[in-house]
Amino acid sequence: MSQRKVPITRLNKFFSEEDFDLEISMGQEWLNGDMNFTLVLYAVDQQRTIKDDVYGEVSSNGIQFKAPVEFRAMVRIEEPQNAFLGSSRIVQNEPGNLIFSVYENELSKMSIDIKLGDYIGYWINPSEVKYYSVVNAAQPNYDNKHTYGGYKSFYFTYTATPVSTDEFNGI
Amino acid sequence: MALPKQIKKHLPLIPKKFGFQRREELLEYIQEDGTYLPKGIGHADMDRGMLDFVRDELKTVVDGKVVPPVDLIITTQNWAQFTQTWKFEDLNGNPNPPFITTVRNPDVKYGSTPSLQYTIPNRKQFYYAKVPTWDGQRKGVDVYKIPQPVPVDITYNVKIMCNRMRELNEFNKNVLQMFSSRQAYTFIKGHYIPVVLQNVSDESVLELDKRKYYIQNYEFLMMGFLMDEDEFEVSPGITRTLQMYELSVRTKNRKVDMYPPNPNEFPLDIQFLNSNTEISELFSYTVDLSLNETDNVDSFSVYINDDYVGDDLTKIQINTNDVVKFTVVRNDNSKDAVIYTTAKLV
Numbered sequence: 001m002s003q004r005k006v007p008i009t010r011l012n013k014f015f016s017e018e019d020f021d022l023e024i025s026m027g028q029e030w031l032n033g034d035m036n037f038t039l040v041l042y043a044v045d046q047q048r049t050i051k052d053d054v055y056g057e058v059s060s061n062g063i064q065f066k067a068p069v070e071f072r073a074m075v076r077i078e079e080p081q082n083a084f085l086g087s088s089r090i091v092q093n094e095p096g097n098l099i100f101s102v103y104e105n106e107l108s109k110m111s112i113d114i115k116l117g118d119y120i121g122y123w124i125n126p127s128e129v130k131y132y133s134v135v136n137a138a139q140p141n142y143d144n145k146h147t148y149g150g151y152k153s154f155y156f157t158y159t160a161t162p163v164s165t166d167e168f169n170g171i
Numbered sequence: 172m173a174l175p176k177q178i179k180k181h182l183p184l185i186p187k188k189f190g191f192q193r194r195e196e197l198l199e200y201i202q203e204d205g206t207y208l209p210k211g212i213g214h215a216d217m218d219r220g221m222l223d224f225v226r227d228e229l230k231t232v233v234d235g236k237v238v239p240p241v242d243l244i245i246t247t248q249n250w251a252q253f254t255q256t257w258k259f260e261d262l263n264g265n266p267n268p269p270f271i272t273t274v275r276n277p278d279v280k281y282g283s284t285p286s287l288q289y290t291i292p293n294r295k296q297f298y299y300a301k302v303p304t305w306d307g308q309r310k311g312v313d314v315y316k317i318p319q320p321v322p323v324d325i326t327y328n329v330k331i332m333c334n335r336m337r338e339l340n341e342f343n344k345n346v347l348q349m350f351s352s353r354q355a356y357t358f359i360k361g362h363y364i365p366v367v368l369q370n371v372s373d374e375s376v377l378e379l380d381k382r383k384y385y386i387q388n389y390e391f392l393m394m395g396f397l398m399d400e401d402e403f404e405v406s407p408g409i410t411r412t413l414q415m416y417e418l419s420v421r422t423k424n425r426k427v428d429m430y431p432p433n434p435n436e437f438p439l440d441i442q443f444l445n446s447n448t449e450i451s452e453l454f455s456y457t458v459d460l461s462l463n464e465t466d467n468v469d470s471f472s473v474y475i476n477d478d479y480v481g482d483d484l485t486k487i488q489i490n491t492n493d494v495v496k497f498t499v500v501r502n503d504n505s506k507d508a509v510i511y512t513t514a515k516l517v
Contacts, residue, residue: 056246
């Protein structure tokens with residue numbers, strides 16, 4: 001990353017860093033205080049995971065994880081799709097993807113970095129948790145949608161697909 | 172300026188082997204660091220062999236920098252990609268071109284190697300080697316058997332992704348030089364396995380309103396084989412043979428029993444059943460009848476060809492085609508009477 005820092009001065013006639021921070025803090029208060037959608041990040045520990053040198057795979061329960069971290073996000077789970085499992089003629093109700101958006105502040109506050117292949121846990125009811133694998137690591141996030149009116153980006157939107165218990169079933 | 176052909180660029184310090192010595196050398200590769208058996212080859216070994224082939228044999232250097240290969244077959248475990256691409260990722264975590272990646276078609280088909288097709292049925296084991304053994308007392312051998320390897324065809328797509336034509340050209344040159352004779356060989360666990368260049372295609376994204384980059388796809392067919400070490404068999408060979416013969420000490424030949432038995436003498440019982448007191452019989456052979464005993468017979472008379480011969484005879488001479496008639500007087504008329512005789516063929 002470049003060492004040279006250039007202050008963002010766009011929109012500064014009617015919008016400033018303070019305004020931006022205020023808006024973000026209000027949004028976070030609403031998301032964290034009112035909505036309170038909680039997810040758990042199981043980040044894969046690339047250093048400690050022993051994998052084979054052909055496929056980079058590990059056996060069942062062989063992935064090593066960093067300590068799970070709870071974080072808050074705006075969560076959307078897509079509708080399941082009833083379809084054949086490939087061409088096997090086995091009918092399966094394929095659960096929908098998990099799409100969640102996280103404030104950049106939240107990631108830095110929790111000191112986490114959600115990467116491709118990390119696992120996400122989401123409690124769908126008090127006794128059942130569903131796990132997802134991140135397939136879209138939300139980078140880059142400087143498109144208009146993820147910025148505040150074009151001022152600065154302030155959140156990431158991740159996509160995660162459901163995983164079977166054979167692949168990951170919590171730690 | 173190129174050097175004249177007479178000048179050797181490299182002087183081989185180790186002379187190359189030919190003929191029988193070369194075949195022995197190949198066998199040593201197969202058995203290196205192990206037993207006398209060949210090392211097993213599985214799908215993962217062939218995948219590793221292909222990755223090594225791409226990394227080493229198709230190594231591409233442009234402007235003094237090596238185009239990095241993704242030294243991994245990416246599977247469903249998404250996180251594994253990072254272990255290979257982090258060296259050339261941008262700040263957003265996306266891999267930066269140029270790089271080379273190898274994609275294996277998951278379906279592995281029955282092989283088209285002609286030398287391995289359908290020649291030994293039913294996984295039958297065949298002789299591979301005899302290995303000498305010594306147990307401290309006796310010399311022997313272990314017989315090593317293995318089943319015929321199963322031929323497999325695996326298709327790999329090696330893709331180069333780059334932004335410059337010269338990177339494409341360099342990689343293309345390397346591939347075509349390597350496959351100028353259509354096929355090249357990977358060296359997997361001591362076995363040479365052929366790889367055939369099947370097709371070259373272009374998947375470049377050159378649309379006007381998108382980021383432009385080149386992707387060229389090289390389709391390779393590896394004509395490999397599977398060898399499962401669990402199917403290898405080692406059994407002890409024969410170390411000592413003991414041959415035994417059984418001989419007769421008799422000096423005379425023994426008489427062979429006739430079969431079926433055909434005696435000269437046989438019992439002949441003349442039975443007078445119910446109220447019968449007379450029996451006639453045509454004899455088609457010459458015989459002497461000797462009386463043994465009688466049962467419920469007071470007296471009997473004998474007639475040959477209706478000529479009276481005598482009463483209660485103990486011996487009767489009968490010629491061929493004689494009709495012999497017996498008449499009997501019973502002790503008890505309510506019971507059967509029997510004359511027991513022995514017939515001796517004359």
